[in-house]
Amino acid sequence: MNAPFISTRRDILRYGAAGGALIIAAPLGACSRAAKDAPFIEPPSLQWFEGAVGPFIVIKADETIEMGFPNPDMGQGVDTALPMLVAEELEVDFDKVKTVQMPLGIKMGDDGNMTWKHVPQGSGGSTSIPENWEVLRQAGALARGLLVSAAAVRFGVPAEELTVAKGVVTHEASGRSATYGALAEAAGSIAPPDAPPALKPREAFTIIGTPQKMKNARAIVTGRAIYGIDAALPGMLHAVMERCPYFDGTAISVDDSAARAVPGVVDVVKVRRPPLGEPYDVQAEGYAVVATSLWAAMKGRRALNIEWDHGPYADESSASFKRHCADLLAGTGQIVRDDGDFDAAFAGAAETYEATYWEPYVSHAPLEPQNALADVREDGVTIIAPTQTPSSCNRMVAEALQRERLDIEVLPTRLGGGFGRRLSNDYAVEAALISQTVKAPVKLLWTREDDLRHDFYRPAGMHHLKAAFDADGKLTGWTHRLASASKYYRRPNLPESEYWTSEFWDDDFPANIAENYRLEYFSARSGAPRGSWRAPAHTANAFVVQSFLNEIAHQRGEDPLGFRLRLLGDPRDIPYKNHGGPVFNPGRLAACLRLAAEKGGYGETMPKGRGRGIAGHFTFGGYCAQVVDVEVGEDGRLKTTRVVAAVDIGTVVNPNGVVAQLESGVNDGLSTALRLAIEVDGGRVTTGNFDTYPLMKIADAPPVIETHIIDNGDAPSGMGEMGIPPLAPALAHAIFEATGKRIRTLPIADQLRG
Amino acid sequence: MPRFKVNGRRVDYSGDPDMPLLWFLRDEQGLKGVKFGCGAALCGACTVHVNGEAVRSCVTPMASVEGASVTTIEGLSDGDTLHPVQEAWLEEDVPQCGYCQAGQIMAVAAFLEKTPNPTDADIDDGLTNICRCGTYHRLRKAVHRAAAMRGGRSS
Numbered sequence: 014m015n016a017p018f019i020s021t022r023r024d025i026l027r028y029g030a031a032g033g034a035l036i037i038a039a040p041l042g043a044c045s046r047a048a049k050d051a052p053f054i055e056p057p058s059l060q061w062f063e064g065a066v067g068p069f070i071v072i073k074a075d076e077t078i079e080m081g082f083p084n085p086d087m088g089q090g091v092d093t094a095l096p097m098l099v100a101e102e103l104e105v106d107f108d109k110v111k112t113v114q115m116p117l118g119i120k121m122g123d124d125g126n127m128t129w130k131h132v133p134q135g136s137g138g139s140t141s142i143p144e145n146w147e148v149l150r151q152a153g154a155l156a157r158g159l160l161v162s163a164a165a166v167r168f169g170v171p172a173e174e175l176t177v178a179k180g181v182v183t184h185e186a187s188g189r190s191a192t193y194g195a196l197a198e199a200a201g202s203i204a205p206p207d208a209p210p211a212l213k214p215r216e217a218f219t220i221i222g223t224p225q226k227m228k229n230a231r232a233i234v235t236g237r238a239i240y241g242i243d244a245a246l247p248g249m250l251h252a253v254m255e256r257c258p259y260f261d262g263t264a265i266s267v268d269d270s271a272a273r274a275v276p277g278v279v280d281v282v283k284v285r286r287p288p289l290g291e292p293y294d295v296q297a298e299g300y301a302v303v304a305t306s307l308w309a310a311m312k313g314r315r316a317l318n319i320e321w322d323h324g325p326y327a328d329e330s331s332a333s334f335k336r337h338c339a340d341l342l343a344g345t346g347q348i349v350r351d352d353g354d355f356d357a358a359f360a361g362a363a364e365t366y367e368a369t370y371w372e373p374y375v376s377h378a379p380l381e382p383q384n385a386l387a388d389v390r391e392d393g394v395t396i397i398a399p400t401q402t403p404s405s406c407n408r409m410v411a412e413a414l415q416r417e418r419l420d421i422e423v424l425p426t427r428l429g430g431g432f433g434r435r436l437s438n439d440y441a442v443e444a445a446l447i448s449q450t451v452k453a454p455v456k457l458l459w460t461r462e463d464d465l466r467h468d469f470y471r472p473a474g475m476h477h478l479k480a481a482f483d484a485d486g487k488l489t490g491w492t493h494r495l496a497s498a499s500k501y502y503r504r505p506n507l508p509e510s511e512y513w514t515s516e517f518w519d520d521d522f523p524a525n526i527a528e529n530y531r532l533e534y535f536s537a538r539s540g541a542p543r544g545s546w547r548a549p550a551h552t553a554n555a556f557v558v559q560s561f562l563n564e565i566a567h568q569r570g571e572d573p574l575g576f577r578l579r580l581l582g583d584p585r586d587i588p589y590k591n592h593g594g595p596v597f598n599p600g601r602l603a604a605c606l607r608l609a610a611e612k613g614g615y616g617e618t619m620p621k622g623r624g625r626g627i628a629g630h631f632t633f634g635g636y637c638a639q640v641v642d643v644e645v646g647e648d649g650r651l652k653t654t655r656v657v658a659a660v661d662i663g664t665v666v667n668p669n670g671v672v673a674q675l676e677s678g679v680n681d682g683l684s685t686a687l688r689l690a691i692e693v694d695g696g697r698v699t700t701g702n703f704d705t706y707p708l709m710k711i712a713d714a715p716p717v718i719e720t721h722i723i724d725n726g727d728a729p730s731g732m733g734e735m736g737i738p739p740l741a742p743a744l745a746h747a748i749f750e751a752t753g754k755r756i757r758t759l760p761i762a763d764q765l766r767g
Numbered sequence: 768m769p770r771f772k773v774n775g776r777r778v779d780y781s782g783d784p785d786m787p788l789l790w791f792l793r794d795e796q797g798l799k800g801v802k803f804g805c806g807a808a809l810c811g812a813c814t815v816h817v818n819g820e821a822v823r824s825c826v827t828p829m830a831s832v833e834g835a836s837v838t839t840i841e842g843l844s845d846g847d848t849l850h851p852v853q854e855a856w857l858e859e860d861v862p863q864c865g866y867c868q869a870g871q872i873m874a875v876a877a878f879l880e881k882t883p884n885p886t887d888a889d890i891d892d893g894l895t896n897i898c899r900c901g902t903y904h905r906l907r908k909a910v911h912r913a914a915a916m917r918g919g920r921s922s
Contacts, residue, residue, distance in 0.1 A: 088864030088900045226860040233865035234853040234872060236800020236840030243799040307794055308786045380804045380812055380866045380899040429802070429866030430899045461805040669860060673905075677863055680901025703809035703897060712891035714903035 069115075069131070069152045070099060072160075076180065076194035078105050081115035083134045084141040085401055086229070087379075087431030088677070089733040090670035091141045093228045095149055097666055101220040102153030102213060105180045105193065112228045117403035117423040127418055129404075134425075136401045137436050137545065138592055139633040139731025142666055146729055147212075154210030156200075163199040164191050215664070215726060222724070224669035229427070241399035241426040244386045246454040250279060251307040252447050253314045253458055256299035256467055258697040260540025261289055262324030263298050271316035272302050277309025281317070282450045284443055289325065292505045294413050295439045296467050296542055301447045307458060326540025327696040334539055334693065335371065338475035338496035341535035342369075346494060349513045353529035355481075358490030362481035366565045369477045370557040371758040373690035374470040374498075374541055376706060381429020382464045387444035388454035389414060394421040395454075398441045399428040406438040410445045432681075433545035437469050465706055466698040469544025470691055472497045472516060474537070476557040480565055481529070488580055491527035493517070493558070496535035500543035512536045516550055518591040522558065522599070522631065523580060525587045540696060547681065548734035551632045552741070556686075556759065559628035559742030564755065573746065574610050574627055578603050593634035593730065602629050604723060605638035605659040612721050613640030613657030619750065622646065623654075626746025630738040634730030636661040636723075639679070641743040645751045649766035653683055653744065655717040660735065663727035671732050675720040678736020684709030686741040688760050769833040773798070774842025784830035788822075789813045791829055792839055800840035800869045804897070811896030814870035815839045821877035840869035843876060852876045855913035863900035871896045875910055883920055885910060 071079040080096040096112045118130030132148050133140075157177060164182035165172040168189050176183050183190040232238040257263060269281040286298040302313035359365060385398035387410075394416060400406045403423040411418040428435060444457040459467075474497025481490035499512035513534035524530055546552065566576035584600020606629045610616065615627055622645055629638030642655040656679045665671055688707045692699045700706050745756040748765065756764060769780045773796055780791060787806075792798040792815065801824060804812030808823040815824045816838040843850045849857070852875050862868045871894075878885070878893050885893065890910055898906065 086864075088862075090863070226857070227862060229865065230857055230860060230862050233862040233868050234840075234849070234856045235844060236798070236869045238865055239799070240802075240866060242803065306790075308783065308790045312783075378899060380802075380810065380864070380897065382803065428864060430864045432899075458803075461807070461810075673860070673863060673902075676904045677901045680903055684901065702807050703805050704807070708810075708897045708899060709901075709903075710897060711894050711903045711907060714901070714907075716887060716904075716907065718904045 069149070070103065070156050072156070072193050072197040074194050074197060076192055077111070078109060078180070078193070079111045079113055081113050083115045083132050083145065084136045085134070085399075085403065085425040085428055086114065087136060087401060087428035087435070089136065089141070089674060090227055090667065091136065093225050094142060094667045094670050095145055096228070097220050097225060098145060098149035099153040101218055102150045102210075103157050104177045107220050107225060109180070114425060114427065117407060117425065119404055119407065119418065121419065134403055135405070136431065137433065139635065139733045139735065142729050142731050143634065150212050151210060154212055155206075158206055158210050159200040159203045160193055160196045162203045163196040167191060167196070167199065221664070221666050222668065225667050226669060238427055240381050240429045241386070241397065242381055242384045242429070242458065244397040244426055245456070246386060246388055246395070249386065249454040249456050250303050250305060250451060251310045251458070252301045252303045252444070252455050253307070253310045253460070254284065254299040254301040254443060254463070255314050255317050255319060256297040256463065257286070257321050257324070258466060259321055259324040260326040260329070260696050261286070262322045262696070264300070265320045265322050267300060268318040269300065271318065272313040275304070275309055275313040275316055277304040277306050278313040279303050279305065280451050281313070282447050284446050290503060292503050293437070293439060293542065294409050294442045295446070299443070301443070301457070303447060303451050303455060323696050324540065329540055329696050330694045331373070331692050334473060334498070334537070335475065338535070338537050341496040341537060342475055342477050342494055346496070346533040346535040347510065347513060348531060349517065349534050350519045350524070350530065350532040352524070352531070355490045355492050355529045355531040358529035359479060359481045362489060363484040364482045364569070365479065366561070366568060367477070367479040368561055368564055368757060369475065370560065371475050372473060372553050372556065373759060374473040374693070375546060375685055375689050376465050376468045376470055376691050376700070377432040377434030377546055378465060378468075378706060378708060379428070379430025379432055379434055382461055383434075383440035383459040384457060385441040385444035386454065386456045387441065387448040389445055389448040394445065395424070396421065396441050396445065397424045397426060398438070398444070399426050399435060400438055400441060401428065401431045401433070401435040402438065405436070406441045409438050409442050413442045414445055414449055432547045433549065434468060436545050461703070462701045465691070465700050465702065467542070468691070469500070469542045471546030471549070471553070472500050472543045473539075474498065474516070474553065478557060478561045480561070482569070486569070488523065488527050490529040491523050492531040492533060493554070494533040494535070496537050498537045498539035498541060498543055500545060500549065502543060509536050517554070518550055520589045520591050520594070520597065521554060522597070526580065526582070526599070541691075541693060541698070548632050548737050551630060551734070551738045552682070555628070555630040555738030556741040556745070559630065559739065560745050560757070563626070563628070563742065563746045563749070572616070574606060574615055577606055577629065593632065597631050601636045601661050602631055602638065605629055605636045605661055608659035608721050608723065609638040609640045609657055612659070612719060613655070615640050622751055624747040624749065624751030626743040626748070626750060628739040628742035628746060630735070632735035632738050634662070635732060635735035637735045637739050639739040639743045641740065641747045643744065643747040643751055645748065645765055649763070651687070651748070651761065651765055653713070653715045656715050656740070657719045657721070658736070659721045659723060660732070661723040661725060662730045662732055662735070663725065664729040665722055665724045666729060668722060671722060672720045674732040675736040676718050678734070679718055679740055680709065680714055682737040682740025683713070683715070683744065686744055686759055686761055687713060688762055690760050769829055771832045771834055772836045774838055780829055782829070784828060786829050787825050788815070788827040788829060788832055788837070789824040792824060792837070798839045798841050802866055802870060804867065804870075809897070810867070811874055812867050812870040814873040814896065816873060816877055819877065819880065821874045840873055843873065850876060851916040852879065852909075852913045855909040855916060858912060859905045859909040861902050861905045861909050863902055867896060867898045871898065871906060875913065879910070879914055879917060883917060884914055
């Protein structure tokens with residue numbers, strides 16, 4: 014990784030003493046105002062920021078050690094894994110460390126553009142660990158160096174004679190020692206070192222690589238963890254909002270008289286939609302009912318009488334969109350990658366194969382519905398919200414309100430799930446626009462129906478794959494033709510010719526392995542908003558590519574594992590310019606496949622009605638293979654009985670967190686493959702709640718999930734997404750082995766019945 | 768005017784009898800551990816105990832809790848001494864985002880009163896709360912652990 018040394022120049026990483034505490038931080042500036050002047054209701058995650066204390070590390074005289082984690086935690090465990098990086102170098106007992114979400118820190122850079130005040134603070138793309146791997150260890154090392162220097166001064170001995178362990182600095186020759194708490198204030202006045210602090214070699218790690226439980230678990234199991242939905246400000250009003258259900262529709266008439274008559278309702282505020290085809294700030298036109306209580310706002314919303322125009326996509330349905338994709342695939346699309354001569358390879362092949370697959374729109378459906386608390390004032394703006402991208406939230410709110418970005422403080426809370434939904438900050442913009450109008454702090458809450466009907470869905474699409482093999486069994490040609498509704502629709506300044514870049518990772522396997530390799534894209538028209546859904550494009554494409562491999566192997570009479578291993582070939586670095594690069598090593602994926610196969614007993618003969626499948630995929634720098642066991646009853650009832658996974662993400666920071674994320678990916682992949690699809694009819698989403706969007710319950714979850722980790726010492730990559738992509742194709746393979754039925758359409762739903 | 772108990776404390780309510788208990792607990796009692804997930808009794812994030820039974824407070828009107836005893840996640844532990852289900856959750860390190868977990872714990876606490884020694888099939892039939900993060904694997908282990916900690920008895 015190329016993360017820069019944390020400069021000890023005080024404009025980048027400040028430290029100092031305050032109230033007897035050593036603070037390795039930057040002063041919070043804008044963020045201190047809200048904490049001081051506007052107490053929240055029971056906000057343990059925010060009280061910490063009172064005064065000018067800051068992120069990363071606070072060591073107090075009473076030996077309390079607190080660490081800020083920069084990236085929002087949505088369940089992926091950065092509240093634990095990131096402070097582990099700091100604690101490793103700081104040499105403290107990790108059990109005693111308290112961890113706290115950092116507020117957003119941005120500043121005006123020397124070039125006049127906004128930049129990070131500390132480190133990047135988004136959670137997405139499995140980047141939190143790799144981006145912070147160097148910088149947070151450096152923060153810990155810097156703090157340790159200052160504490161050692163303070164001890165050296167106190168003891169009157171050279172710093173080289175001191176040792177450090179578990180928050181105590183010791184001079185063994187004289188038997189003297191001092192705790193970090195006792196040294197903290199003095200350490201805050203020590204001059205910065207001239208050179209970057211040396212980081213520990215891997216062999217010396219005592220915290221990194223050890224399984225650590227989630228730091229906030231106790232707050233969660235006692236109901237004290239604070240999410241966005243729980244935040245409050247004095248004088249806060251509540252809002253709920255009726256949005257146009259039709260894609261890009263608008264109101265024809267609005268009668269809000271009955272809503273305004275509901276006791277407690279103080280206003281009804283129109284929120285405009287963005288112009289057609291323009292980037293989303295909010296998603297849809299809506300009418301927010303603002304009241305003194307949430308219940309009054311909800312009753313007021315029910316009393317609204319709005320007639321909606323059905324918008325420019327009034328004829329769109331799930332079926333019409335699927336037909337549209339099939340029609341597109343019948344023609345010729347945009348050739349976006351064309352290695353060699355696929356047509357010639359196909360024409361001259363000894364054997365050819367092809368198959369077509371369909372994947373629907375799916376929703377993120379985090380269990381905490383969207384919400385935001387906005388306080389738009391003359392002197393500034395405060396946004397408290399569950400967001401994966403607090404900086405983007407800041408920018409979008411600034412643009413919507415026509416305010417300076419530095420006037421807007423963003424306090425991300427813990428997220429009740431993200432999955433990519435909260436990369437978009439439309440709900441925060443809505444809250445800000447409403448607060449601006451009513452001139453009071455406003456807490457906006459979405460219902461579940463709002464969430465499922467106004468998501469930025471995982472793009473739906475139809476995939477057509479063809480492969481060519483020569484007489485020696487060598488893969489000579491491969492094409493992937495995809496008609497989908499790109500998530501890059503409505504990106505600022507992005508021509509349609511670039512829409513494919515969000516739907517294909519064009520260096521994915523078997524690119525650079527199949528000599529004649531072609532990707533062909535068809536940009537489909539749909540009114541449904543689209544966005545990034547956990548492991549974007551990877552979940553969709555791994556299903557079809559890995560399923561196709563299993564189909565080809567079966568038709569060729571080859572074992573699907575051996576077939577994959579011979580296509581992957583020897584370990585070597587293949588250039589990979591997409592996110593997760595710069596290289597893809599097929600040997601690492603092969604090693605995962607072999608390990609999962611070995612641990613999962615792949616290849617054993619299964620009894621009737623049972624099947625075992627396999628798949629593997631490279632996602633954002635991480636390699637993962639899974640062996641899935643299923644049992645299919647004579648009535649078609651499907652039970653996933655076991656998943657065995659092997660993962661390689663380089664150096665592992667928190668093995669317990671890696672296992673948790675793998676389990677999460679398996680269950681997310683399974684839930685989505687089993688029953689999930691967003692249905693569209695008449696230009697609107699008709700799916701409404703968990704009865705029609707049945708997220709998986711425990712009865713369908715595999716009772717056994719095994720995770721086997723290959724820790725090869727390489728630089729770490731992230732774990733939040735790579736557990737999902739192999740699941741659906743391995744599941745489909747297992748179903749085929751059990752029943753002889755190929756799943757080429759997701760979700761599986763009732764395809765196994767009858 | 769319904770009078771009832773919340774976590775052992777007497778409360779009065781004089782507002783809209785149709786308002787779901789969820790909003791009373793969250794917005795009027797400040798018991799934010801009770802979570803809103805669906806508003807239609809489909810996910811269980813809002814699960815509380817009413818007279819010892821697990822109910823989904825998002826569809827429980829205030830009019831129906833007259834005279835009842837309501838317990839939320841905040842009232843489940845005995846001071847700092849956690850309920851066995853909470854302890855088991857920590858031992859198995861169940862939570863990820865954690866949003867559903869208070870509801871899960873309340874559902875499991877009531878479930879174990881009736882099914883003190885659950886089989887996996889009992890768990891499949893009896894536990895229907897949704898966890899979007901997919902912590903089911905650890906959750907199942909934690910249910911068995913909690914059952915063992917309770918000694919297989921109803922309290």
